[in-house]
Amino acid sequence: MKKLPTTLALGFRRGNLEIRQFMRQRESVVFTLLFPLILLAIFGSVFKDTIAPGVTFSQYFVAGMIASGLVNSGFQQLAIVIPMERDFGSLKRLRGTPMPVSSYFIGKAILVLVGMLIQVILLLAGGVIFFGLNMPTSATKWFTFTWLILLGTACSTALGIAFSVVPKSGRGASAVVSPVVIILQFFSGVFFIFTQLPTWMQQVASIFPLKWLCQGMRSVFLPDSFANSEVAHSWETGKTFIILIVWLIVGVFFSIRTFKWERS
Amino acid sequence: MSVIEVRGLRKSYASNNALDGVDLSITQGEIFALLGPNGAGKTTCVEILEGFRKRDSGEVSVLGMDPNIAGQGAREFRNRIGIVLQSTSDAGDLTVNETIRHFSGYYSNPRDPDEVVIAVGLNEKKDALIRSLSGGQRRRLDVGLGIIGSPELLFLDEPTTGFDPEARRAFWGLIRELQNSGSTIVLTTHYLDEAEALADRVAVINRGKIVETSTPANLGGRATSLATVSWEENGTMREELSAEPTAVVARLSQNFIGEIPKLSVLRPTLEDIYIKMIGEQTGEKE
Numbered sequence: 001m002k003k004l005p006t007t008l009a010l011g012f013r014r015g016n017l018e019i020r021q022f023m024r025q026r027e028s029v030v031f032t033l034l035f036p037l038i039l040l041a042i043f044g045s046v047f048k049d050t051i052a053p054g055v056t057f058s059q060y061f062v063a064g065m066i067a068s069g070l071v072n073s074g075f076q077q078l079a080i081v082i083p084m085e086r087d088f089g090s091l092k093r094l095r096g097t098p099m100p101v102s103s104y105f106i107g108k109a110i111l112v113l114v115g116m117l118i119q120v121i122l123l124l125a126g127g128v129i130f131f132g133l134n135m136p137t138s139a140t141k142w143f144t145f146t147w148l149i150l151l152g153t154a155c156s157t158a159l160g161i162a163f164s165v166v167p168k169s170g171r172g173a174s175a176v177v178s179p180v181v182i183i184l185q186f187f188s189g190v191f192f193i194f195t196q197l198p199t200w201m202q203q204v205a206s207i208f209p210l211k212w213l214c215q216g217m218r219s220v221f222l223p224d225s226f227a228n229s230e231v232a233h234s235w236e237t238g239k240t241f242i243i244l245i246v247w248l249i250v251g252v253f254f255s256i257r258t259f260k261w262e263r264s
Numbered sequence: 265m266s267v268i269e270v271r272g273l274r275k276s277y278a279s280n281n282a283l284d285g286v287d288l289s290i291t292q293g294e295i296f297a298l299l300g301p302n303g304a305g306k307t308t309c310v311e312i313l314e315g316f317r318k319r320d321s322g323e324v325s326v327l328g329m330d331p332n333i334a335g336q337g338a339r340e341f342r343n344r345i346g347i348v349l350q351s352t353s354d355a356g357d358l359t360v361n362e363t364i365r366h367f368s369g370y371y372s373n374p375r376d377p378d379e380v381v382i383a384v385g386l387n388e389k390k391d392a393l394i395r396s397l398s399g400g401q402r403r404r405l406d407v408g409l410g411i412i413g414s415p416e417l418l419f420l421d422e423p424t425t426g427f428d429p430e431a432r433r434a435f436w437g438l439i440r441e442l443q444n445s446g447s448t449i450v451l452t453t454h455y456l457d458e459a460e461a462l463a464d465r466v467a468v469i470n471r472g473k474i475v476e477t478s479t480p481a482n483l484g485g486r487a488t489s490l491a492t493v494s495w496e497e498n499g500t501m502r503e504e505l506s507a508e509p510t511a512v513v514a515r516l517s518q519n520f521i522g523e524i525p526k527l528s529v530l531r532p533t534l535e536d537i538y539i540k541m542i543g544e545q546t547g548e549k550e
Contacts, residue, residue, distance in 0.1 A: 002372045004339055013369050017358070024357040088354040093409070096314065096347035098339040099370045262316075 007102050014099070014107025019114055032073065033118050036065045037126050043191070044131045051193060052229055055222055058131035063221045064190035065123055067152070067213035071181055073115040074156025078108055079163040079177040084170030086263055095261040105255060109157040116153055136220050144237065145220045151244045152213050158251025159209075165258050184210050195231055202231060209247045212240040265292045266325075267417055267448045268313060273322035275308055282308040284472035286322070295439065295449045297463035297480075299456070301542055305472040306452050307421075313450070314347055314419055327417055343372055346415030348423060351402050356395030360386050363394065364408055371413035384408040384438060400431040404438075411442065418442065420451045424458060436461055456535040466534075468541055475541055484537035496525040 005013075023029060044058040051057055085091050094104060127133030136142055167173035185191060187205040194202065194214070205211040218226065219235035227235045268290035275283040283305045290296045300306045311317040312324060315331035315338065324331060329341050358366075364381055368374035381390050384404040389397060397405065403423065410418055420439070424432045439462055443449060453459055459466050460480040467477040481487055491509040495502055495516060506512045509529045516524050532540075 004343055004372045005369060010370065013366065017362075017366050020362070021355075021357050025355065085354065089350060089352040090354050092316075093347075093349055093352055095316070096342060096345075096349065097367065097370045097413070098343040098372075100339060 004098055007100050008106065010099050010103035011106025012110065014103050015110025015114075018107050018111040022111060022115070032077070032115065033122060036069050036072070036119055037122050040065055040123060040126055041130070044127075052226055055226055056132065057193075058127065059133055059221060060193065060218065061190075062123060062127040062131070062133050063217035064185075064188075064214045066120055067188075067210060067217045068181075068185050068190045069116060069119045069123065070149070070152040070156045070213055071184065071210050073119060074112040074153060075160040075163065076177055076181045077112070077115075078157060078160030079167065080170075080173040082161065082164035083167045083173040086164075086260060087170035089262075091260075092262045101256070101259060105157070105161060108161065109154060112157045112160075113150075113153045116149060120149065133221065134223075141220045144216065147241075148213065148216045148220070151241070151248065152209075155209055155244050155248040155251060158248055158255050160251075161259065162251045162254035165260050169263070184208055187211070188214050190214060195229060209244055212236075212243050216240045266290070267292050267327060268296075268450070269323070269325040270313070271323040273309070273312065273324060274320045275305075275312065275317070276320060281472050283312075283319075286469070286472070286474055288467065288474065288477075290448060290450065292448050293443065293446060294464040295443055295451060295462050297451045297453060297459040297466040298469060299453070299459055299466055299538060300469035304470045306469055309469065310419060310421065310450065310452055314345070315341060343413060344416050346410035346413060346418040348406050348410035348418070348420045350421060351399075351406055356393055356397070359391050359393055360397070360405055360408075361390040363405065364412060367409050368412045373414055374412055375414050377412065380408045380412050383411070383441070385434065399426045400428070400435075403427065404435070407435075407438065411447075415447060417448045417450070420449060420453075422453055423451070424453070424455065432458070456533070456538055460534045468538060470542055480534050483534065484541050486532055486534070486537050489532055489537075492530045493528070494530070495527045501526070 040058070040062060043061050047057040047061070049057050051060060082091075124133065124135070128135060136145065163177070164173075167176040184205070187197070187201050188194070188208065188211040189197060189205070190210070194205075194211070197205075202211075215230065215236065218230075219237060224235075227233065230236070266289055268288060270286055270288040273283050273286040273288075274281070286305070286309055288309075298306055298310065308317065312319050313326055313331055315326075315333070318332050327341070327344050329337070331341060333341060360381060361377070364377045368377050368380075381387055384407055386401060386404055386408065389401060394402065394405065403426070407420075407423065410420070423439075424435050427435060436458070439449060439451075449462075451459070451462060463480055465477060466480050466483055468475040468483070476483060478484075488507075490505040490507055493504045493506060493509050493512045493516075504512055513524070513527070513529065516527070
């Protein structure tokens with residue numbers, strides 16, 4: 001008998017299908033991909049201050065928006081969509097086939113990554129054209145940017161899949177997940193300058209990955225002189241990497257252990 | 265050759281015994297229908313055979329494998345079976361063709377997607393988005409997805425719910441073709457006429473136990489049960505239960521000159537027998 005396709009090959013097949021399905025839901029494509037750009041337009045126009053020598057609030061905000069894009073297109077989207085798929089019976093159908101669950105996860109990660117890349121391009125283009133965003137010039141910064149996007153995507157995907165067991169139904173998922181994300185965004189310094197937040201908020205945010213993704217993105221898009229204005233007076237790049245890896249492991253562990261194929 | 269062997273299967277949820285010692289034996293190439301009221305244990309039984317649920321105790325062998333396996337073994341098991349569940353209710357943003365093709369990639373030895381689309385009668389709809397399909401067409405797509413992997417064993421769960429009579433007939437034709445191509449089919453249905461039309465054997469399950477396993481014609485002593493002869497006499501309907509309805513009709517034909525008015529001879533339908541079996545079991549509460 002011929003062999004079954006590999007998990008990775010099926011993962012790519014799933015990813016291809018997920019993207020095709022996503023692109024056909026026009027409203028959600030426009031909303032998901034353009035929303036960060038709209039937010040950038042609003043915040044960039046309201047807050048025109050310079051927050052440090054050579055650093056405008058818009059620049060600070062773009063870094064935060066890219067970081068929260070990772071949370072939105074990964075964690076938030078998946079923790080809402082997967083309970084819906086569960087309610088629809090789509091997951092149970094998949095479970096009855098020889099496609100392994102890891103392929104399903106890989107497919108989701110590919111969808112998140114592609115959505116993220118489109119968002120990044122839109123945000124960077126918008127930032128450069130309208131708000132004088134400076135693109136990183138050094139290879140080191142581009143390298144940091146690349147691993148932040150990849151690791152951030154993986155981490156956000158895994159945590160979104162893990163969190164998908166929390167909402168009891170697809171209809172209620174958005175009400176459960178969205179507040180978590182919005183609060184995390186406020187605490188992690190997406191909408192405000194992190195160091196101006198109350199200390200307890202900073203401490204809570206430091207447990208979760210979004211704060212570290214924001215800080216990492218600032219290390220890419222803001223001048224190195226700004227590192228001194230961070231809480232630790234440094235970009236803490238190594239620490240960011242380790243914390244994201246830990247969250248990725250936690251996410252993958254719970255995704256595999258607790259994933260639910262059907263509504264109980 | 266036996267495709268499914270079940271001995272002493274038990275499963276309970278909380279305090280409730282869903283399956284209380286079920287034995288089943290299903291041979292290769294047969295269409296086997298599992299009948300029973302809601303909550304009788306039908307779904308639990310089938311889902312254990314499909315590998316969706318774990319059993320508490322008992323022996324289960326499906327295609328020579330234990331369906332309760334994980335990892336690579338589970339993939340190999342599911343590569344050999346097809347499961348047609350209730351329709352999904354997703355947005356249906358893919359076309360028939362895309363969906364069938366996509367699923368075909370999951371299996372080691374899939375059928376030709378174009379052939380499957382034709383077999384389930386969706387060739388004219390192959391480029392239509394799933395959301396534009398009617399209920400019956402969606403159901404045929406479900407079957408298409410169930411058979412795309414060339415399964416040796418196909419599970420069909422309430423396949424024709426919501427079909428019009430014509431679509432049901434067409435669907436039965438499709439299932440018989442599958443049987444002719446060598447597949448074994450396990451069917452659960454609420455329609456007794458469907459079980460009668462399709463199944464080689466039926467099992468009635470109630471309160472977690474198999475009440476009887478037989479052919480549709482012999483279930484519940486149906487073949488030997490009394491027939492009802494009814495006719496009109498002096499303006500009123502008369503009825504007689506008899507083991508020898510031919511004799512009754514012969515007698516009547518002597519009493520009447522020419523045709524016996526409104527004559528009918530009825531054997532109990534599968535539904536009559538089934539209702540009686542279930543009624544006896546539940547103590548005829550109604």
